[in-house]
Amino acid sequence: MDSSDDADFVHGDGEHDPETEKLLHSRRTVLKSIAVAAAAAGTGAGAAPAAAAAGRTAAGSAYAVAAGASVEVALSVNGQLRKLVLEPRVTLLDALRERLGLTGTKKGCDRGECGACTVLVDGERVKSCLTLAVMRGGAEVTTVEGLARGEELHPVQEAFIRHDAFQCGACTPGQIMSAVACINEGHTGSEAEIREWMSGNLCRCAAYQNIVAAVADAAKEVRR
16 A cells, blocks of 8 residues: 555545554555565475464564465464464454354455454454454454353443344444444543444444444443
């Protein structure tokens, strides 16, 4: 993404909003990772073992591996340690859905625009279609499946049910995960603030009023 791409995401006042900053950072990091992997393939280095150890680049967040090689990635997912052998190009979203069977996290636009794939990584909301699984090694990942405690739903889940904050349900897991982060970040002081900090999650059914009401209600419950 060049500077002209970045300009498309700037508000009229010349400032980035918080969600846009995270989106741009994620996209740049993904592009760096892809570039590093391509460079490694072009060197013609000798074939590495199937689970080749990957050398970290100076950027500290991307891996350089030989063409066709895979790496072992250890993630703590919903409190359980999971080890996966993956190609470096596999996104966190595909690792969760296709390798671990956690299909609650939805694949929407696959471009970081809709927010349906939102998960928490070390407590921060992340659009999992824009981050590579290898970049999150050792991280604590929480998906919508990890919010409930047995039969007891998370306050945000209960609030979404009370306020009928979903219709088709496609965006609901991402909305819920983003709402959990929004509350934890303390961005629920007003309806306008909730709308601003939930703006990275789109609802094609336009249930925004109900979603905002659910977030505000859940925030009161969490603060008790």
